[in-house]
Amino acid sequence: MKEELLRQHTIVQCFALGFRIYRTNFIPIFILSATLLIPPIISSLLNLEIEHILFFLTIRLTEAAMTLGVISLMFQSIFPAIGILKGTQARLVLGAIHVGILQFVFFLVGSMFAVLPLPLNAILFFCLIVSVFAFALAQTIYIIEEERGFRALVASYRLVQTNMPKTIMTIILLGTIKLIFFSILFLSLLPDIELNPAENAEVVPQMLILLQNPEVLSALRWSQYIGYLLVYPFAAIVIVLLYIDLKLKHSHLEEVSLRSRIAHLLPDPVMPPPSSPENLEN
Numbered sequence: 001m002k003e004e005l006l007r008q009h010t011i012v013q014c015f016a017l018g019f020r021i022y023r024t025n026f027i028p029i030f031i032l033s034a035t036l037l038i039p040p041i042i043s044s045l046l047n048l049e050i051e052h053i054l055f056f057l058t059i060r061l062t063e064a065a066m067t068l069g070v071i072s073l074m075f076q077s078i079f080p081a082i083g084i085l086k087g088t089q090a091r092l093v094l095g096a097i098h099v100g101i102l103q104f105v106f107f108l109v110g111s112m113f114a115v116l117p118l119p120l121n122a123i124l125f126f127c128l129i130v131s132v133f134a135f136a137l138a139q140t141i142y143i144i145e146e147e148r149g150f151r152a153l154v155a156s157y158r159l160v161q162t163n164m165p166k167t168i169m170t171i172i173l174l175g176t177i178k179l180i181f182f183s184i185l186f187l188s189l190l191p192d193i194e195l196n197p198a199e200n201a202e203v204v205p206q207m208l209i210l211l212q213n214p215e216v217l218s219a220l221r222w223s224q225y226i227g228y229l230l231v232y233p234f235a236a237i238v239i240v241l242l243y244i245d246l247k248l249k250h251s252h253l254e255e256v257s258l259r260s261r262i263a264h265l266l267p268d269p270v271m272p273p274p275s276s277p278e279n280l281e282n
Contacts, residue, residue: 001073001074001077002074002075002255004017005017005070005073005074005241005244006074006244006248006253007248008245008248008249009241009245011166011169011170011173014170014238014241014242014245015173015238017241018234018237018238018241019234021070021073021079021237022233022234022237025069025073025079028069028078028079028080028081028082029066029069029079029081029233030229030233031081031082032065032069032081032084032085032233033062033228033229033232033233034229035085036058036061036062036065037058037225037228037229039054039058040054040055040058040225041225044221053104055224055228056100056103056104056107057097057100057101057104058228059228059232060096060097060099060100060103060104060139061093061096061097061100061139062228062232062233062236063139063140063236063239064092064096064099064139064140064142064143065084065236066233066236066237066239066240067139067140067143067144067236067240067243068080068084068143068261068262068265069081069084069237070237070240070241071143071144071240071258071261071262072262072265072266074255074258075259075262075266076266076267080262080265080266083264083265084265092143095142095148096139096142096143098148098149099138099139099142099148099149099152099153100139102138102149102150102153103131103135103138103153106127106128106131106135106153107128107131107132109124109127109128110124110125110127110128110129110131111124111128112124113125113128132171133160133164133167133168133171134153134156134157134160135153135156135157136156136160136167136171136239136242137155137156137159137160137239137242137243137246138152138153138155138156139152140239140240140243141155141156141159141243143261144243144253144257144258144261146261159243159246159247160246162246162249162250163246163249166242166245166246167242167246170238170239170242174235174238174239177231177235178227178231178232178235181227181230181231182223182224182227185222185223185226185227186219186220186223188223189218189219189222189223190216190219191215191216191219
């Protein structure tokens, strides 16, 4: 697996290899993803306002966790889901959350374009789109290169610049896959609701009323969670492969450094038995 991972891939090859890793290790990946999803689900059941923030951070933590898992597959044949959940250092988790919070701040500021007038809304919308692409590799860079906070965001932006078309195309394809899955799940969970589209002017008010329906909100929430479990881990794996590809094109990845980052996830090396005095004499 190491030789297959540590080489450059086309976009199609990244998706194919990512899907093979995802399919082969589906059960441990699902267990890991479901565990990370517990905080936003609990906040949702308790009707806490921080649900969306926790879900955003869960996605970012998934990217960090998938990075650890993919790198571990270079040195062993098992995806260490339990090891990531049990043995990951608190410092590593807090660092990933720190990077995720910074990503959320940029996303939140960019999202304010919807309530601001021109030209501020255009500027913020541009910043939002740029942040989606420029900071896509931040969690992977934090895990592998130990760049923290803003340095991880800056390093992600610089690496993305080395091959902007490939990065943009990969993220757009991943976004399309997520949207398709989410739409299918949402429509399948959406209850039967009668709408009365009499005039175009009434469409917006009807949509606002629709979004206040508890059943619609429940369908929206659970389609979001189920979509996360089925799609986001695969997307995170593809992002890791994209990082490796971009890194190998302009630099290299040191095996010793990679192994040191996931040493706590690997089994202890088997030591040879001590030699007896009789064997020494022979």
